[in-house]
Amino acid sequence: MLIYVELEGKRLELTLPDGAKLADLYKAAKINREVYLAARRGRLLPDEAKLADGDEIKMIRVVSGG
Amino acid sequence: MSLSTCPCGRPAVITLRYKHVSLCDLCFKKDVEERAKAVIRSSIPPGAKAVAALSGGKDSSTALYLTYKLTRGLNVEITPLLIDEGISQYRPHTVKRARELADMLGLQLVEVSFKEAFGFTLDDLDKAIPSKAIRKTCTYCGVLRRRLLNVYARKLGAQVLVTGHNLDDLAQTYLMNLMRGDLYALAKLGPYTRPIREKLVPRVRPLSRVPERESAAYAMLAEIPFSLAECPYISGFRPKVRELLNEVEAEKPGFKLGLVELVEKKLIPKLRELYRGEERLRSCRICSEPTTTEICKVCEMLKEAKELLSSRKASD
Numbered sequence: 001m002l003i004y005v006e007l008e009g010k011r012l013e014l015t016l017p018d019g020a021k022l023a024d025l026y027k028a029a030k031i032n033r034e035v036y037l038a039a040r041r042g043r044l045l046p047d048e049a050k051l052a053d054g055d056e057i058k059m060i061r062v063v064s065g066g
Numbered sequence: 067m068s069l070s071t072c073p074c075g076r077p078a079v080i081t082l083r084y085k086h087v088s089l090c091d092l093c094f095k096k097d098v099e100e101r102a103k104a105v106i107r108s109s110i111p112p113g114a115k116a117v118a119a120l121s122g123g124k125d126s127s128t129a130l131y132l133t134y135k136l137t138r139g140l141n142v143e144i145t146p147l148l149i150d151e152g153i154s155q156y157r158p159h160t161v162k163r164a165r166e167l168a169d170m171l172g173l174q175l176v177e178v179s180f181k182e183a184f185g186f187t188l189d190d191l192d193k194a195i196p197s198k199a200i201r202k203t204c205t206y207c208g209v210l211r212r213r214l215l216n217v218y219a220r221k222l223g224a225q226v227l228v229t230g231h232n233l234d235d236l237a238q239t240y241l242m243n244l245m246r247g248d249l250y251a252l253a254k255l256g257p258y259t260r261p262i263r264e265k266l267v268p269r270v271r272p273l274s275r276v277p278e279r280e281s282a283a284y285a286m287l288a289e290i291p292f293s294l295a296e297c298p299y300i301s302g303f304r305p306k307v308r309e310l311l312n313e314v315e316a317e318k319p320g321f322k323l324g325l326v327e328l329v330e331k332k333l334i335p336k337l338r339e340l341y342r343g344e345e346r347l348r349s350c351r352i353c354s355e356p357t358t359t360e361i362c363k364v365c366e367m368l369k370e371a372k373e374l375l376s377s378r379k380a381s382d
Contacts, residue, residue, distance in 0.1 A: 033316060034277075037080070037279060037286070044079040044283060046081040047088065060294070062279050062281075063234075064124075
């Protein structure tokens, strides 16, 4: 299935196996989950959230500051 | 249903890997509030006057909101205090959010700028610092900002200064001090630092057990006005330590919490014992603020900053 990921202002397309979860996306895209929160249609997602073909996942960078 | 569920049966919105649980919005907020409450209730007595450092970023906004929410009915007077360093690409967005939050809570925001306190903005200083200088803009900013927070908290009559330092900040600070071998600095840290001298307002860190990621999630779920804008002057050792800790945490969930608890429960009490009676604080010869040296870091940096600004002016 195809998942669209919005990451740091870029739109990535990722092919994941059917039944993949958000945790699989983090691994496949090499995204450190300590640095981002993931949201689908404006709603935050847990690692076990199942993804569906065509999902648009926004990665919100939450680590900042000096 | 495609979402995992919270133990309460509602759809989960966040996974806390170090706790082996995913929680819904309500249970997550309650969980964060309980962690903050443990800090707030043990360090802000009923009837106290608290000043809360507010930048408009996620952490200070969440810390202020939680302090307000969790001291309701305890007659605690809270004044948010904003330091405007004069960073044109960044600060106006965060100031807007800070004002919105203060309005939302019905609190009077006190704003103090570098320009009025020191006579220059951070943007002015940044332009005057040579690119090869050892001290970067971020270093000056941290020292000068902390001074204004302490001085104005004191002027406002605060018994405590609430800050937005989260678990990640503490893990970074402890690790940096350990790496530098600065055990005296470590001895002065911890979740609630009592004043060594009257002039130092003790800090309260409601987010000391809340990771940075969860501080942002809480702000979003509680619909607190905040900005995720990033300061353009971030530099130095801390970002590297942050990256290192986040890499380790991703492999070993709970590492940051373990480090902070180890340092606070085992190391800091021993270090405080070691340094007890070793009163190294005195008054700065120039400004009379507390310092461990004859002239404090702020006066030293202000002298440097003024020299840099004058040479820049002369070369223009």
